[in-house]
Amino acid sequence: MYIEELRLDNYRNFKDLRLEFDKGINMVLGKNAAGKTNILECVYLLSRGRSFRTSRLNEIINYDEDSFFAYIKAVRNSGEFSIRYGLDREGKKQARINGMDIAKNSELLGNLYTILFIPEDMYIVKGNPEQRRNFIDEVLLQIRPNYRYDLMRYYRTLKQRNNLLKNIAKKPSLRYTLYSWDEQLTGYGLKIAGMRSRFVNILSKTAADIHKNLSGGEMLDIKYIVNFGNNKDDYAELMKAAADRDIAYGLTTIGPHRDDIRILLDGKEARSYSSQGQQKTIALGLKLSEIQIVKNEIGESPIFLLDDVFSELDDDRKGFVIDNIKGMQSLITANEVYLKGDWNEIRPGVI
Ligand SMILES: Nc1ncnc2c1ncn2[C@@H]1O[C@H](COP(=O)(O)OP(=O)(O)OP(=O)(O)O)[C@@H](O)[C@H]1O
Ligand SMILES: [Mg+2]
Structure with missing residues (x-):
């Protein structure tokens, strides 16, 4: 899959910009504040219906x-398609796929497939469990259309249960109503954790191979860690056992919203023991693995968006990345590239 054309109208610093991309590597070059990250943000927005820079579009x-407008013309196996997205200051939006209006931003998912790698992705390894869960969820949202609904239902039910916990703290006689929520919550929770852990199993295998090559032999192992036992009965038991604590905190302490992904390098917890360089290599390997997985799932390559990471890699790793993304489209931002290569150079805003 590849983008042919991108048009921006009053999109951040770009009043009127039209770019054409190659099918392969596109180096988006320019000084600080030229708008390079803004271009990746825009592609990501049209791919996911949200930004990685802000929650306020x-x-x-x-x-x-x-108001702003963004437009993409792209090509996938089944043919050409277009996505248009606009928003004004009153909050009125216009979103269209192939000229057909769509109501929700989330309907953009599943059209333009992208994998994003930004410096903040270092936190997949060294950050908190939420950052690791988000990393998994972000891919699942693209490749499993139902995942979004299950995740939404889970979090909605979780919120209702947490409200109830606070009410029970004030009025203990309400406690008997808790168990009906538990039943619903564990149902959705098991679905989410099941999807995540199946995905992590696939990711672990792919990432182990890639990391071995990238690092010259290190063994990477990734596991999805559930905090509610192995099955529905364990889950229900643990929820019951935690009820007093949950009421005291006004929070649900058991469930996939507290799960983690454990990343081990040569058998040791990468978060605590790996060097910065090793963590960066792991994060890069994970992103390259995602590309493979998405490619297997949808039968064509997603588009790789790489912001600011490339110039920091040593020449070996740069070469490895270039080898791995041959045959797919990528948009790579950098201030300048000092090595020559077979790529298209784009300097937004410079004529
Ligand atoms: N709503 C907006 N309207 C106008 N300009 C904006 C808006 N939002 C952000 N900008 C400007 O966009 C500029 C470019 O931002 P961007 O982060 O894309 O630059 P960059 O090329 O990635 O720079 P760097 O190399 O430092 O990462 C910033 O100077 C910022 O002030
Ligand atoms: Mg930038």
């Missing part, structure tokens, strides 16, 4: 204007 509208 109206921030994207150019300071001097009242």
